[in-house]
Amino acid sequence: MTAAATVKEELARRAASVEEFLVTCLRDRGIPDRLLASMEYSLLAGGKRLRPVLVLSWCGMLGGEPDKAMPFAASMECIHTYSLIHDDLPAMDDDDLRRGKPSNHKRFDEATAILAGDGLLTEAFGLMSAASIVRGLPADRVLRAIFVLAQAAGAGGMVGGQAVDMEFTGRTGVPLPELQRMHAMKTGALITAACECGAILAGAPEADVANAREFGRNIGVAFQIVDDVLDVVSDTETLGKPAGSDEAMGKTTYPALMGLDKSKQLAVEYVETALTHLSGYYGGEQEFLWQLARYIVDRVY
């Protein structure tokens, strides 16, 4: 990263290279037309591509080959996208808008949206294994990363977090530790796994893998707090989804529990802790990850 480039530009540049891969990764695989259209509608609807970028950056910083990790990195975006499609369904959060466009089941239909999510989740694991089979990463590393990602995305992680979120919705007096545990599962686990898998795919020693995991865990919490804050202070156009929807849906949030100022302060503290796990590294990737972590909280200032 050149000194002149802001982290936002650099993130966009890296997101564009992920995008380039995402555009072709579902083609020529025998996917029926309408289903493919539905999957690509959501997968290529924009977004910061934060999770794939985290995989590639941690992999690169620890001496790995990000090019070989690209299919694995892209798989994180497939998983993230599938979770958004299913979360938006009428039986779940019943959201009509996503990233400023009709949500998947609004643009297509409910059955297609369910299947598009199922398809993206399954294709994700195909992409992960392709990181070894097509790009030549060592099989044992890829397999360990698949194991880590399956735990993070599964019923004890992201899927379980959504289930708990549904239980909490409309319930008053959810205590902070329970809220934090839910978020750690629902959004934190995948961000944590992105960093950890990047380190694993690089073949890094366990101490580095632990740093990656802790960095991810802490920015994951900060990210969620900032999301809650933005839902209060931002407008619908900026968010691409209805502002204030958390309160409207009866969701317990950080601002609701501790106020805006304390929420922002807490996010800063988590980012500071995340940065301690970068202190032993050097070079352009370290600088990028450092600024990326700071950028998460800068969005609310």
Place this chain on the structure above:
Amino acid sequence: MTAAATVKEELARRAASVEEFLVTCLRDRGIPDRLLASMEYSLLAGGKRLRPVLVLSWCGMLGGEPDKAMPFAASMECIHTYSLIHDDLPAMDDDDLRRGKPSNHKRFDEATAILAGDGLLTEAFGLMSAASIVRGLPADRVLRAIFVLAQAAGAGGMVGGQAVDMEFTGRTGVPLPELQRMHAMKTGALITAACECGAILAGAPEADVANAREFGRNIGVAFQIVDDVLDVVSDTETLGKPAGSDEAMGKTTYPALMGLDKSKQLAVEYVETALTHLSGYYGGEQEFLWQLARYIVDRVY
């Protein structure tokens, strides 16, 4: 298999050993209570456990260690179960009954059923990687099997087949080749992958992997034809779901296209072709697979 044991008893015996593994495989993984209850409600609702048994038999026949392949075999049942939960949803086939019990979304709720399916699909890939990480199968074999299974279960396979099935439902005059292609994706791909993955996990030469695949492909078609036939000739109690539901839903079936007798004859022909791919092998596992293939069509005579 002793000469006295019928194939049905032997299948039940093997299913019981799969069951034993399934009962514990989701425990102690941090899955929220209600979600876990929903996942186990469907996963442990009985069934022939045909797909895991095929993995273990092919693995054993080709000199592999079925014990080590058990987590991988179990993952096939997780994937099969998730597909049934999602297929039953109101937006899809809208089935209230499954194996004689209320379907998952009827017993729990729609959101939980969607998440239970998502959870089972994701845990499946965790189990697959565990075949290497916990049980010590070579990583490269497991990774290749994951790749094969992801293709079979994904949007170009099972998920895509369900999407096409939805498109076909209520449409008259679906031609036989299109019907066959849909079934090959929707039900055939997973049965084929079960056999193929068993061979891959055994570390078998490519010629054996090809035999496993062709055996699976052919019994998969036979299995679907028999299913269609049973929907016409059987009763609701025996099926555990409403008999005649294919016709009621406007689904094109083999009996509708070619009549009952020709359908049965076609199933026999596919089984005969499947058996040619067993002709080079010997021993108890070969005998079991032989009788299992025959048993598929015997159900309708």
